[in-house]
Amino acid sequence: MHRIILLALLGACDPWKTPEPGPETLPTSGVLDSGASDIDTDTDSDTDTDSDTDTDTDTDTDTGATGDTGQGCVPLEPVDVATPDPRVQVSGVPPIDGMAADLAELGAVFLQSADEGTNTAVSPVSLSGLLTLMALDAQPPLSVQLDGVFGSDDLLPWTATFSAYTADTQAPPAVRHGVVQHARALFYGPTPGEPWLTRATDQGVHLEGLDFAKDAEAARGVINEWVGEGTACMIPELLPSGALDAAQVVLVDALSMAADWVTEFPDEVDQPFTLADATTVDLTTAVGITNVDRSIVGEAEVITLPTKDPTLSLRIVLPTEPTTADDLLASLDGPTLSSWMAAGTPESVTLYLPLLDLGTSIDLVDRFGDLGLQSLPDNPAWGSLCPTCAAVGAARQKVVVQVGAKGLRAAAATYASGVSSAPPELRVDRPFLFVVSDEAAQVPWFVGIVRDPRAP
DSSP states (O other), X not given: OOOOEEXXXXXXXXXXXXXXXXXXXXXXXXXXXXXXXXXXXXXXXXXXXXXXXXEEEEEEOOSOXXXXXXXXXXXXXXXXXXXXOOOSSOTTSXXXXXXXXXXXXXXXXXXXXXXXXXXOOOOHHHHHHHHHHHHTTOOTTHHHXXXXXXXXXXXXXXXXXXXXXXXXXXXXXXXXXXEEEEEEEEEESSOOOTTHHXXXXXXXXXXXXXXXXXOHHHHHHHHHHHHHHHTTTSOSOSSOTTXXXXXXXXXXEEEEEEEEBSSOOOEXXXXXXXXXXXXEEEEEEEEEEEEEEEEXXXXXXXXXXXXXXXXXXXXXXXXXXXXXXXXXXXXXXXXXXXXXXXXXXXXXXXXXXXXXXXXXXXXXXXXXXXXXXXXXXXXXXXXXXXXXXXXXXXXXEEEEEEEOXXXXXXXXXXXXXXXXXXXXXOOOOSOEEEEEEETTTTEEEEEEEESOTTOO
């Protein structure tokens, strides 16, 4: 049985263009240009707690690794250069090592939670991007739970390390082969307060005011366009219609990468693939002689297929019989996932690699508990990010992974919307007295009693 586990190992990401400001929205910058952020004071007070609770997955086989959706975005195309790792911070830096272990643990738990027996892909980096936005001024009990997720006694240094790492891995195409993009954003109605605002600005978060109450669909279009650009057209619609009808704020993370194999596969042929139920199907498969790293880790063989970019690679984790991919997933934890990323032994092989176009859409609302965030969605406790937010209205991650004969393309986008609680109802539905007064002097100008509002 050959159900396999894929690991797309990325660096991080490069900013994309600043969107044109919408009506009543000041020009913004944040991660999209200079690192500063302008805000406006548009507010809304719609209330609702609608959320969706499904996980949709689809998988197609395709020979391509890029596509153009016709949106205002540009597919990523790697540069035909081969250079050393351009980053300043590398895996040998202790803070990055600690963060890597935390993300490995989160990735294992997240995949187990999201899996429903079909092809599934998750992005612990994009999920962490979303959670770090919550962490910048999180209050108990959320702050305690995020401490557990990130393995940290102090959330702010962890978020700073994450921000520095993702910024450091964003080398411009002129000095590296792979193209990587990553950004976090807050789209807000009520203006975020301090200290969240300063912390987010310092970390280059994109800030943009939107009038959700006036035109939620227009706001949805702005956010989806931002995500489309950040995912290089691979995720053109993160937020479905109606997702923002009650939104106060929307937190978003977008991630994408593209890199070509060191050696492009010259041939594509139909080859048999044995499914988990032992049936065999023919799949379009890239075939070619290439250099890989191989290692045996526990009950799996790890095959590392490098790209022309030294920071990006694909690892195939192939279970050794009689172990199955489901067995590996069931026992997966952070240390095991980390062990799969250790260096292997170089070898020249003839590799048969199925072509993939994998897409996963994961509702996060019902999975917060699995991730150790039991207070979500009912008690966001985001502090000065959104004091009026009483619940997470909706939260979702979409992931696309494309493996072609030429190279690897992948993208993820994650969002959560904060909504206010319904205001308490006050019904004047029985006889009452009234006072019309001068509030400044506390002088009653008129006093009366109403027994039947129908009568004069």
